[in-house]
Amino acid sequence: MTTIRELSRRLGLSVSTVSKALNGYKDISPETRDRVAAVAGEMGYHPNALARALKTNRTYNLGVLFVDDDLSGLTHNYFAAVLDSFKVEAERGGYDITFINHNIGKSRMTYLEHCRYRNVDGVCLACVDFGAEEVVQLAMSDIPLVIIDHLFDDRSCILSENRQGMEMLVRYIHGRGHRRIAYLHGHRSTVSDQRVKGFLETMAELGLEVPEGYLRPSPYHEPAAAYQAVKRVLELPERPDCIIMPDDYAALGGIEALAEAALRIPEDISVAGYDGVKLIGRLKPQLTTVEQDTLRIGQEAARQLLKLIEHPRTARAEIVNIACRLIPGETVRDLKE
């Protein structure tokens, strides 16, 4: 590693002068500035991030925290897509990203402690459980922060329009002639609350009833649970003619249960998912679902966060809503034909 000292020696200048030349201070003559730049490039000099960060309190590192359980966050399609987009935008701004955890190897620490320990410039909280004390502690700290899919006082939040998405979906299903619509909502969270709200309100607006047992919980991303839940729903006195699954992935389990009951989709019963997972969109029959704009969610999260970091005086917390899109698919039958 070539250090700034070697560079200064080679140039016959002091360390301070070289540093200032590199950082665009204006009390350096244009000639030396150029000379420094030239030799620096030639020697492949890059300032040591650690030393610089120690002095400036800027690491150009962002912390990312997601899914509280250790149940494979990266293999979760929605989160992976959001993270990927977030990463691209962060890197564009010169930031690297690091995962926040409570390191088990050395001394265990809270999320907040980990952030301080690593001196991250900002944090992105995605898909995390705000029931956890540690998460709230972090969210209330003085670290620049952006939150995805959850509202928190005085914090920038990126919200996928879950209420509207669900409304769109229900109206679409209703428009195709369905009246008995069941909804397996995921475990409690801001996201679920919004979707359930959208479901109930829209059903009411449309003058549709939601019979006992038509609204039932079934955790996200768990096909096995959806499988069981669908079994239960099928035992109801009056079978729904359409079931909305917690998400696309869980839908696979639900669909399995329907197949076992010898119900054809969509001839005998209709089905819808949520998320718009690319892979599942390729299946036959193509799943009716609501696609979340993961690209914009991640991108907007990064932009908001960088804004907070780089303009701490002027930037204010902001709430950004990201629209979603209905994908009609083929699993909701048109009953009016």
Next chain:
Amino acid sequence: MTTIRELSRRLGLSVSTVSKALNGYKDISPETRDRVAAVAGEMGYHPNALARALKTNRTYNLGVLFVDDDLSGLTHNYFAAVLDSFKVEAERGGYDITFINHNIGKSRMTYLEHCRYRNVDGVCLACVDFGAEEVVQLAMSDIPLVIIDHLFDDRSCILSENRQGMEMLVRYIHGRGHRRIAYLHGHRSTVSDQRVKGFLETMAELGLEVPEGYLRPSPYHEPAAAYQAVKRVLELPERPDCIIMPDDYAALGGIEALAEAALRIPEDISVAGYDGVKLIGRLKPQLTTVEQDTLRIGQEAARQLLKLIEHPRTARAEIVNIACRLIPGETVRDLKE
């Protein structure tokens, strides 16, 4: 942030003594050691990672580099699963992970420069294109390194047994009575080479011919390409009775082409994938495929890397083979029935 200096003041000890007490030096009396530990805990003190790293040259940070193209690495199922496992094991050892890139925001740098800039303790190269000069430069550097799915001189490598996996698959297909087997192999890489080798050798051992056009490239993870490739294969004078797709995901495109040709799976034609993507395993009919042990691959990669980092004298580069597993599924018909 409470620093070691505040801690020392509070204790009435010198900074050096506190540091030594915390780091287990043995020229500190047991009583002060305990006292320091107590107050440190009480004040929530954690040493600043930057300052420590600057002095010790150990950041407890690992670099991860993957997929050279910016085509969404995290949304690639196989890689995401491997990374997830790598991350868990690394964190267990007290390491955080950071993605390596060539930052576009600030000055563009090579992968190697980025690693030096961030002072990572080690690097994991996963699923990268060794045709790229920068990657080779990094692989030849003096940084502790582990490589997944590629062989490189004097480097620790974790290899999924692609040759054997393909052999298993071909033998299974052959065992079910198939003779005309086509293989759409992914773009050139160590992985492809091994699989193609396994395919050709096994076909030869079984005394099976590989007619013109039966072995054809179609990039990984691209259903659209597989769709086209299958169309081509179907135009051949003699249609294969089984097609092995580049991977599970690409298989979806291939299957679509077969559906369009009104070919039923597996009644009219058989199909196999590769990878064992969880999500796809839930489809009907269940795809016949070879599951790669992503858990062990990531875990072993982390272990090897930590070994190299923590025992630089004694540890040697090692090659670890990870077995894979055939998943029979339902898409390869038994012709002997």
Next chain:
DNA sequence: ACGGTATACGAAAACGATTTCGTAATGGCT
């Protein structure tokens, strides 16, 4: 009583940068 060891601690120099402040040289103005 005296030299020699342990024992337990502290002073100070790093690590590699940034940044404040001081200052030599230059030039312009009266």
Next chain:
DNA sequence: AGCCATTACGAAATCGTTTTCGTATACCGT
């Protein structure tokens, strides 16, 4: 000629640690 700005640079402190080396104290044996 003398004064004042301005320009261009350097010395040194600093960020928060670790680590080497010194040293005061106590203890021990003779």
